[in-house]
Amino acid sequence: MEAESGRKAGYQAGFTLRENELQASFPGVSGMRAAGTKSVKDGLAIELARSGYSTPEERQAYDRGYREGYQRSYRRAYDNAKRDGYNERYNMAYRRAYDNQYSISYRTGFADGKDKGYKAAYRSAYNSAYASFYEQYSNREYADQRAQGQSSGRATGQREGFEAGCAEQTKRGYNEGYQKMAAEVYPGAFEAGKQSGIAAADKYYAENSVLKAFGISFYDENSNGKFEAGENIMLRADLTNYGFQKSDAITITVKSERGEITLTPDLRAEGVNGRNKNAVNLNIGRLHDVVAPDADALVVTFMEKGRLVADYRQMYARTNPNKVVIINKDDTAIKEKAGWLFVGTVTKLNAGEKVLVIGEKDDWYKVRKSAFAGGSWNEGFVKKGKVSVQ
Structure with a gap:
């Protein structure tokens, strides 16, 4: 099981490496910020391919086996890696937080770093249940010390603990530590x-479309x-x-949080x-004249294909610029004359x-x-x- 964990970590590292190379080789991609990367063919999303699955059913079978056996083997791998020091920088940051009793802020930094940094990267690269086990075991460590820091750790921890724990996790990403451990063990x-993984990435990109969206923005039609x-929004x-394959048509849906726009x-x-x-x-729509x-x-x-x-x-x-008035009560009469x-x-x-005032x-x-x-009056x-x- 442990050797399979190493193979899987290598597969995911290789897939991600080749994926980055394929995207970096695309003309004009340098400096662009993407809103997302998604693809699916014959029911298989790219997230599953990154994790080494060829069908959704394989992922389901893996999850069943994982729940039964992976926790025990992970605990062993975790202990070995901890003893060998692959997470040395993490421990250094944690000890600094522990010694100064500001673990509340560090835990905030840890969670933020985990959620925004390695957890997102890990899940997109690995798409497995590993993160839940890491959280379970790491949060068991030093429970009493974390509680001890509640009263005295806020001020200092907001600065040093957040910087040491959160910044390290977000910059390095947990997947780097995991791959380092797997490569060594x-x-x-x-x-x-x-x-x-490299071969699988080549195959997946050759057989599928892999979409990213850049430069998304709304703007007014006259660009002032x-x-x-009354103006159209673009x-x-x-x-x-x-x-390397053509994508299907892309469905675009726009919603307004406050309304008064016909989409x-x-x-x-x-x-x-x-x-x-x-x-x-x-x-995408036109603002109402009474907005x-x-x-x-x-x-x-x-x-x-139904995927985001x-x-x-x-x-x-x-x-x-229009003068608009709002009716105060139901059944307010609009008269023919003043x-x-x-x-x-x-x-x-x-x-x-609402109605427009014209005189x-x-x-x-x-x-x-x-x-x-609505209505037939003018x-x-x-x-x-x-x-x-208004």
Whole structure:
């Protein structure tokens, strides 16, 4: 089992190494920041291929066996690695935190580093249950010392413990320590696994599309930097396919957190040819003419074959030069003229509905229906006391 762990660590290291080489060799990739890397073919996601599985069923079988046997062998490997000092830098950072009794902050740094650094990298590279066992065993160490540091460790630990523990974990990543241990304890198995991983990465990239999204952003149609009422909002992104096979069409979904925007349905981008990239530039919707001048957030997701390629969230500020009033009570009458006697009712509106002010007469507003509202009426008058100015 231990030799198999070494082979698996080598496989994952080799797969990741070759994957990085394939992506780095793509023209124009230097300096770009990606929102995500996802691929799937015949039900097999790239995360499973990175972990050495050829079918989802293999992953399920592995998980069953892992729960039964891997914990015991991991404990042995963990103890050996600890004695041999592969995690020396981690222990140094931990001892510094322990000696100064600021382990609360260190534990925060540890968790943050684990979650944001090696855990994400580890899971994407290994996609196994290893992280849960590491957390279980590492958190058992020095439980009483951590409790002891609760009262006196905050101030110093916020600085040194966070820097020593979190920074080291996020920079180095747990996968580096794990691979180092595996390479030292099982060098033959590790090297064999590494070569197998390199070959598997070559095969996977040759047979699949592997998508990344770069430069995702929303912008206003006239590009003056203001998201104005009645204006179209645009989406730009670059979709890069590092694989050698053409991808399927990409489904794009946009949501607004505060509304008052009519979103374009069924957005799609064409499939990207192998080792190629496509620019996406789409009209994703139009702000309402009665939109509130406040902040909103737009969230976009890119999907291929039902799997997430990338997602992105952007805050933006909306402006509205129109004068807008909000109806205060249900069944508020919109009159034909500014007056009550012998004046017909155009329509009745409910509390919260908005109308555009296009004029004033005494205690009345002349109003017009929003272009995005329902109903057959167009213009009318409403008493000023029955509305609130937005």
